Amino acid sequence: MGTTHGPHRVALWAGAITVGAAAALTATAPALAAPVQVAGGSLDWGFKASFRTYVSTGNGNPPIATKDGATRNSDGTFDFPVTSGTFDAAAGTAEVKYGGTVVFSYPAHLFEITVANPTLVVDGDGTGSLKADVDLEANNGTTDQHLDQAEIATLVTTAPTVDGSSISFSNLAATLTASGASAFAGFYTAGTALDPVTASASASATDPTDPTDPTDPDPTGPGTGSASQTIKAAVTGGALTLTSSGSQVALSAATPGQTATGNLNAVTVSDLRGTNSGWDLVGQVTDFTSAAGGSIPANNLGWTPSASVATSSLQSAAGVRNAVTPGSPAAPGSGLGGSKTLCKAETGSSLGSSTCGAALELGVPESSAAGEYSAVLTLTLA
Ligand code: HEM
Incomplete structure (x- = not known):
């Protein structure tokens, strides 16, 4: 420079x-009023661009590999397909599990780090978290640490975009937690900004109207013929x-x-x-x-x-x-x-x-x- x-x-x-x-949210989506099971969707995340750059310049063979369903996007970030979970579009909450493994290996620096099976948690109050399995094997076998669905990042969540029976979140700001930092041998500290998280989830089935539910509107109901009308509005x-x-x-x-x-x-x-x-x-x-x-x-x-x-x-x-x-x-x-x-x-x-x-x-x-x-x-x- x-x-x-x-x-x-x-x-x-x-x-x-x-x-x-970023905003706290309570999005309303009448067709998805209750928690629904997730059947499709994916989570796109790059973990941290500077880490990908650092590892890519190393001597790993290959430096960065994907497996178990995870794939690499053209921009270098990763795509993890959905495995299970639920979301409630009305409450703006979600807990969705995605599968797949990314392996970062750098033999010359004596480490291999795997990040696998990210879970997106959206609390509905503008916050959330990302959990994952993160393994660090380093220093010729003397460091061997495994995190199992640990909260590795906190998220600032926005209102989901609701499209029919699917929801999506775009570019949620992510910050490394202390337990996430522990997998990087002190090279990152808690509070480090990570790549933003983009994720989608679609419902397995929706049943917006229930014919036996007395609160569902009845389009064939008779009129009353009344001469006066009371107007009610529920806010x-x-x-x-x-x-x-x-x-x-x-x-x-x-x-x-x-x-x-x-x-x-x-x-x-x-x-x-x-x-x-x-x-x-x-x-x-x-x-x-x-x-x-x-x-x-x-x-x-x-x-x-x-x-x-x-x-x-x-x-x-x-x-x-x-x-x-x-x-x-x-x-x-x-x-x-x-x-x-x-x-x-x-x-x-x-x-x-x-x-x-x-x-x-x-x-x-x-x-x-x-x-x-x-x-x-x-x-x-x-
Ligand atoms: C447990 C083993 C290790 C881990 C987990 C690790 C991890 C990291 C991380 C996370 C970074 C920051 C990357 C970034 O965001 O810019 C980094 C940078 C760096 N590491 Fe390592 N490292 C390890 C071992 C080593 C060893 C043994 C060496 C030297 C032989 C080394 C040399 C460096 C250098 C020079 C940088 C700066 C690279 C740059 O700024 O371009 N690391 N390391």
Whole structure:
């Protein structure tokens, strides 16, 4: 990697931020109201791109192999076919087992690591986990460790996409747990960001209407001929959702010692749960890294949050308050390396939709190498 100091023209700096939006969820899907058995689907995961790169350059024969049903995707990630499980689209929960084994071997570094049989657990509150069997055999037989369906990663889960009798999750942010880290002999620590997880599951059969169920509508029922009509509307709790108006942010160019600026894509929080129980939207960014190996610590990204209630032409009942407050500004240097509030609504004033955004400032240390840097900002709604 080279630096561009001296009397050169201004070095071109670009910061790109990818925004991963994540939300607690209660998706409604009437046809899949109860937990259903899973019959099909697959889980796509690369474990960690930098680990694949590291192992691929080694002397394994082959360095990375798949078996027991797992296959390699063209982008280098892995596909694990479904074996069993259940999901409840209405509750937004799932526990789905996938099968297959990936073997990473690096004889010159004295290790072979297998990652097998991942299980996706989605708790329905915006969190989840990935369990797997992970074996480490290293140092000529002196290290031999086996994890059996251990929780190796925590997940930030989004609402599933429901398509008929199938659900899918796309690019769930994954973070290595302490037990997952234990399989990598100290080369990774708990909290290390892993590749995002994409998974699908389809139901074995659905039975949306039951002819013997008295609550199912009867299309042949007689009319009453009444002269007056009472109109009833059941307002059922919907979802607490987060949508982002974009997934990429390009910051302005800057030279070392300067600040690159830009704006977060606006995100909309819709609290349609009807419970008025409040929510908190927090953000945290990874370190910025460049292809040449440069790094700008996450804390150098500061923001000034903004928030407003989304207006509607409908009238709210008297006394109902919907208020959203922006989080405190965080300056570059003491910014988003840790989780910070972008915006929040207190209990008692969280009915409806709000829009949140932020002005971003990336302080580029004078010691930085030139290059195109990027980081992932994850927003989590709870
Ligand atoms: C238990 C045995 C070992 C395990 C589990 C292991 C695992 C790892 C992991 C997870 C990384 C980080 C890859 C990344 O995400 O960038 C790494 C990097 C590295 N390991 Fe190992 N390793 C082992 C043994 C060794 C040995 C014996 C050597 C030296 C002979 C070695 C040399 C390196 C080097 C040089 C890097 C940095 C590679 C790079 O940044 O491109 N490792 N190792």
